Amino acid sequence: MEKLKQYWLAQQLETDLGDPRDPTQRMSFAQTAAIDESEEFPDAEIAWLYDYNLQDYYVPTSSGGKFTSFEEFVSFVRVMSRRDLNIAIAFTTMFWSFLTWMAGTDEQKETLSRQMRDEHLTMCLAYSEKEHGSDLVGGGVTATKVDGGYLLNGEKWPINRATISGLTYVLARTNPEGGNRGLSLFMVDKSQLDPKSYYNLPKIKTHGIRAADMSGIGFSDCFIPDSMLLGPEGHGLELALEGFQITRALCAAFSQGAADTCLRTTLNFALNRQVYGKTVVDMPHARRTLTHAFLDILTCDCVNIAAARGFHVVPEQFSVWSAVDKYFVPVTLEQMMSDISVVLGARFYMRDEHDHGVFQKMLRDSSIISVFDGSSVVNLHALILQRRQLAKTRKRLKPEKMAAIQQRLANSFSLDSALPEFAPQKLELFSRGADDIPQGLPLLIEELKAMHVDGAQSVIIEVIDLAEIILAQLNVQDEVIAHSAFEHGHGQSYESFELAKQYCRLHAAAACIYMWRYNRQSLGGFFSQGEWLVLCIHRLLSHFDVSLKTVPLEYYENVFQELLRLDHEDKMFSIVPFQLARSTSTPEITENHATASNLQLI
Amino acid sequence: MQQLQTSNSSSAVSPAMAIRQWLISQLAEVLSLDPSTIEAQQPLTRYGLDSIDAVTLVGDLEDWLDLELPSTLLWDYPTVEKAANYLVEEFDVSV
Numbered sequence: 001m002e003k004l005k006q007y008w009l010a011q012q013l014e015t016d017l018g019d020p021r022d023p024t025q026r027m028s029f030a031q032t033a034a035i036d037e038s039e040e041f042p043d044a045e046i047a048w049l050y051d052y053n054l055q056d057y058y059v060p061t062s063s064g065g066k067f068t069s070f071e072e073f074v075s076f077v078r079v080m081s082r083r084d085l086n087i088a089i090a091f092t093t094m095f096w097s098f099l100t101w102m103a104g105t106d107e108q109k110e111t112l113s114r115q116m117r118d119e120h121l122t123m124c125l126a127y128s129e130k131e132h133g134s135d136l137v138g139g140g141v142t143a144t145k146v147d148g149g150y151l152l153n154g155e156k157w158p159i160n161r162a163t164i165s166g167l168t169y170v171l172a173r174t175n176p177e178g179g180n181r182g183l184s185l186f187m188v189d190k191s192q193l194d195p196k197s198y199y200n201l202p203k204i205k206t207h208g209i210r211a212a213d214m215s216g217i218g219f220s221d222c223f224i225p226d227s228m229l230l231g232p233e234g235h236g237l238e239l240a241l242e243g244f245q246i247t248r249a250l251c252a253a254f255s256q257g258a259a260d261t262c263l264r265t266t267l268n269f270a271l272n273r274q275v276y277g278k279t280v281v282d283m284p285h286a287r288r289t290l291t292h293a294f295l296d297i298l299t300c301d302c303v304n305i306a307a308a309r310g311f312h313v314v315p316e317q318f319s320v321w322s323a324v325d326k327y328f329v330p331v332t333l334e335q336m337m338s339d340i341s342v343v344l345g346a347r348f349y350m351r352d353e354h355d356h357g358v359f360q361k362m363l364r365d366s367s368i369i370s371v372f373d374g375s376s377v378v379n380l381h382a383l384i385l386q387r388r389q390l391a392k393t394r395k396r397l398k399p400e401k402m403a404a405i406q407q408r409l410a411n412s413f414s415l416d417s418a419l420p421e422f423a424p425q426k427l428e429l430f431s432r433g434a435d436d437i438p439q440g441l442p443l444l445i446e447e448l449k450a451m452h453v454d455g456a457q458s459v460i461i462e463v464i465d466l467a468e469i470i471l472a473q474l475n476v477q478d479e480v481i482a483h484s485a486f487e488h489g490h491g492q493s494y495e496s497f498e499l500a501k502q503y504c505r506l507h508a509a510a511a512c513i514y515m516w517r518y519n520r521q522s523l524g525g526f527f528s529q530g531e532w533l534v535l536c537i538h539r540l541l542s543h544f545d546v547s548l549k550t551v552p553l554e555y556y557e558n559v560f561q562e563l564l565r566l567d568h569e570d571k572m573f574s575i576v577p578f579q580l581a582r583s584t585s586t587p588e589i590t591e592n593h594a595t596a597s598n599l600q601l602i
Numbered sequence: 603m604q605q606l607q608t609s610n611s612s613s614a615v616s617p618a619m620a621i622r623q624w625l626i627s628q629l630a631e632v633l634s635l636d637p638s639t640i641e642a643q644q645p646l647t648r649y650g651l652d653s654i655d656a657v658t659l660v661g662d663l664e665d666w667l668d669l670e671l672p673s674t675l676l677w678d679y680p681t682v683e684k685a686a687n688y689l690v691e692e693f694d695v696s697v
Binding site: 178238241385389428 | 645653654655661665678680
């Protein structure tokens with residue numbers, strides 16, 4: 001772990017922020033609960049993050065910042081998110097700057113980099129409109145060409161940070177006839193506008209992230225100079241869709257932070273709660289429920305860390321990877337949080353009990369993640385449209401292509417391998433049938449069969465069996481796809497959506513195996529033993545009509561012991577369990593459910 | 603370069619015409635339309651082909667021609683006629 005430099009920043013930020021359960025610490029659960037109740041924008045906390053210079057990590061090194069890898073990025077976003085999603089999301093709207101890193105001129109990049117780093121400029125994304133929802137092409141905001149620039153007219157709503165931001169990325173119609181080349185993207189610097197030509201819409205009251213600046217912006221004959229156009233005129237939709245590929249995968253990190261806190265606070269409750277003469281954590285149902293939650297976090301880790309790394313390796317496949325990640329991770333973790341609420345009992349619903357009501361707050365705050373930046377339906381739809389090509393390509397893969405897939409997978413999954421610089425210009429609107437993760441499975445199975453594993457021989461046999469089931473299920477699904485009538489447009493059947501969900505589960509299950517195969521030696525201990533892996537795949541395959549061998553019960557117990565250990569040592573619930581801020585009030589762990597001391601991961 | 607096969611090899615069908623026919627038959631199939639109602643000079647959006655559908659159709663076109671094409675081809679050449687002419691001119695597709 002100490003070798004993995006990409007986790008150092010997250011670890012340092014943890015230390016500097018302190019234990020969120022301690023009310024005296026910055027961004028503590030007590031403080032963020034008060035911010036939530038006040039429904040006021042967390043100015044002081046955002047200012048602290050700027051003073052910490054965290055904004056530098058949103059700007060690529062080639063533009064003067066410190067961003068080098070999305071793996072590092074998602075790790076520090078998790079650190080913020082496990083404290084408070086209001087703050088994490090408000091600060092991270094800066095990830096929209098990737099639109100400029102992707103499509104801006106050198107001058108636009110230079111200016112933006114300077115403004116972000118020195119002037120603490122932040123941005124919002126003004127795509128949605130009240131009447132048009134996800135239908136971007138149908139949007140009504142116009143940009144009419146005039147001498148030296150454009151005149152903007154119309155309203156964008158609902159927009160996070162519409163009011164409290166200096167820069168607004170506006171998608172507007174530049175061709176009155178519309179069409180896919182009828183939209184252009186503008187980076188509108190509000191400081192250069194005539195204040196009378198634009199206005200902000202009132203704050204919208206929301207169910208979660210109640211302190212967010214959720215509002216909107218309107219323009220009336222608002223002049224913007226030509227220099228604010230991003231990319232060529234008419235390329236707005238293309239840039240918007242490619243930009244979403246970046247941010248959608250990053251959104252999963254918000255869910256992961258929230259999930260960590262929900263599980264940690266529930267575990268802490270279960271460790272200390274006595275009922276019927278027993279500690280809750282010693283009751284089999286609660287214990288298994290918590291174990292399942294930890295497994296779900298590990299599965300999502302494999303998917304999202306691979307995606308974060310994959311950006312650098314296979315950006316051209318992100319029309320698929322990003323859609324899988326944005327559907328799978330938030331939805332899986334939302335379900336996980338709901339599942340463990342039974343352990344917390346009535347307290348899960350209370351706004352001021354147990355860790356200052358952080359559970360219900362995370363539940364409310366995180367429920368928007370699967371909706372914003374393209375909802376689950378939008379992501380599944382994007383997959384459905386590519387599904388037939390994915391099936392065709394997998395069927396006709398040639399050995400030389402397989403070797404290249406294997407090489408890319410090694411880079412995407414080996415956490416200690418160096419990543420190429422992210423090349424956003426390689427993002428593509430469709431992946432041309434490529435998705436390395438399922439397509440590399442046959443070779444992965446061969447590798448597993450050839451693998452010599454000390455002390456985990458039974459696990460390897462089980463993993464091979466499970467990998468073969470994943471492959472067989474992919475084959476079944478590909479056959480169904482090949483023989484079904486393909487529908488374009490928005491008339492996709494309910495069954496197509498269900499099949500797309502299953503594809504995400506198979507993709508996730510395969511991702512777990514690659515993660516294990518490529519990091520077994522470097523991550524060691526619990527990770528290497530692979531019992532978690534068998535259980536994670538079992539959970540995913542339980543959604544399929546297949547019969548699975550029974551898993552030894554001690555696997556569950558060993559995974560639970562690891563969960564206890566990570567909690568006790570204040571480490572992230574993750575395949576890369578980096579050190580969190582040390583707890584200022586570690587509860588007593590009784591011998592009954594003490595951690596196994598021989599399990600040393602990092 | 604792809605040799606397009608037509609159903610009747612003795613009749614001289616130009617590459618542009620072969621591509622037109624293919625595009626019209628695909629559009630008719632996926633949008634459940636009568637092929638005779640699709641006019642080569644009309645914008646594809648008029649027949650209900652949305653932005654992502656147009657990208658997906660480029661994928662099918664790539665398969666058929668065994669060529670890698672710009673994913674936004676049907677955004678930039680938004681009629682059957684324009685797309686077919688572009689392919690013949692830029693990719694030297696011949697019968």
